Amino acid sequence: xxxxQHSTTHHVMPVRTYLIVFALLMVLLAATIGVAFLHLGPFNxxxxxxxxxxxxxxxxxxFMHLRYSSKLALVFAGMGFFWLVIMxxxxxxxxxxxxxxxxxx
Amino acid sequence: MAHNQPSVVAPYFRxxxxxxxxxTLGMWVFLATEVMFFGGLFMAYTVYFFNYPDAFHEGSRxxxxxLASINTFVLLTSxxxxxxxxxxAQTDNRKWLIIFxxxxxxxxxxxxxxxxxxxxxxxxxxxxxxxxxxxxxxxFYEVQLFFGLYFATTGLHALxxxxxxxxxxxxxxxxxxxxxxxxxxxxxEMVGLYWHFVDIAxxxxxxxxxxxxxxxx
Numbered sequence: 001x002x003x004x005q006h007s008t009t010h011h012v013m014p015v016r017t018y019l020i021v022f023a024l025l026m027v028l029l030a031a032t033i034g035v036a037f038l039h040l041g042p043f044n045x046x047x048x049x050x051x052x053x054x055x056x057x058x059x060x061x062x063f064m065h066l067r068y069s070s071k072l073a074l075v076f077a078g079m080g081f082f083w084l085v086i087m088x089x090x091x092x093x094x095x096x097x098x099x100x101x102x103x104x105x
Numbered sequence: 106m107a108h109n110q111p112s113v114v115a116p117y118f119r120x121x122x123x124x125x126x127x128x129t130l131g132m133w134v135f136l137a138t139e140v141m142f143f144g145g146l147f148m149a150y151t152v153y154f155f156n157y158p159d160a161f162h163e164g165s166r167x168x169x170x171x172l173a174s175i176n177t178f179v180l181l182t183s184x185x186x187x188x189x190x191x192x193x194a195q196t197d198n199r200k201w202l203i204i205f206x207x208x209x210x211x212x213x214x215x216x217x218x219x220x221x222x223x224x225x226x227x228x229x230x231x232x233x234x235x236x237x238x239x240x241x242x243x244x245f246y247e248v249q250l251f252f253g254l255y256f257a258t259t260g261l262h263a264l265x266x267x268x269x270x271x272x273x274x275x276x277x278x279x280x281x282x283x284x285x286x287x288x289x290x291x292x293x294e295m296v297g298l299y300w301h302f303v304d305i306a307x308x309x310x311x312x313x314x315x316x317x318x319x320x321x322x
Contacts, residue, residue: 079133
């Protein structure tokens with residue numbers, strides 16, 4: 001173990017940053033509700049999930065302080081998302097390959 | 106480094122930075138298990154959505170979009186007050202720490218209250234799966250499946266909110282007694298991470314259940 005100091009912790013962000021992030025979250029909330037009323041077909045889903053991912057990204061980066069966390073903390077934070085993607089991809093791959101999802105096989 | 110007070114740093118940590126890093130990593134591991142907890146329900150949602158898209162579209166339109174939108178606003182605001190509570194602890198501002206913690210609790214209770222109103226509506230409209238379920242359109246069983254997933258997912262989310270409100274209430278008392286300082290604010294930061302996670306879970310629940318298709322109305 002090296003004894004080098006990681007002074008990545010305890011970074012106090014200015015209140016302004018939190019308020020800007022909150023304002024952006026409000027804009028994204030208004031956008032996602034507005035888009036739901038437009039006829040976009042399957043793109044409705046894609047836009048809604050993209051906006052949700054953007055909101056989650058803002059919350060994780062600023063409210064959950066990942067921006068000033070160590071790289072190891074970033075790996076740990078990405079772990080949950082990574083496993084979720086594995087479950088959804090392999091899980092859905094199985095359902096699609098068995099032909100239980102209409103309109104696929 | 107000058108802050109190495111024995112009362113704040115546990116004996117098995119080298120210094121406060123190492124302790125804070127360990128706390129943060131441990132919390133993120135817990136949140137990863139929480140992602141998988143909700144993930145199972147999202148997986149079930151995905152499978153049944155692609156099996157019965159029409160039933161899910163019709164079921165979604167029965168949900169109260171106005172209450173859910175207000176609730177999303179309330180929850181995002183509570184994340185802001187939670188972040189500001191952590192910041193107040195970091196800057197040794199006990200008065201504002203307590204104010205922001207209480208604000209977060211109040212917003213959490215508003216969310217739960219509106220959720221209760223929503224659930225009440227579903228019981229009145231006979232949209233709760235089971236023997237009293239009533240549905241005039243087609244997809245009688247498939248729409249019940251949608252509402253079953255709706256209650257399971259939002260119920261699990263509400264349970265997390267109740268636990269969060271409980272921990273925050275306990276922390277208000279601890280804050281009054283001066284437990285949290287710019288050196289020993291880690292517990293506030295950790296409950297903050299939990300609260301923001303619950304917020305993120307809702308950020309995905311909201312479009313998946315309430316915004317499937319609002320074009321016909």
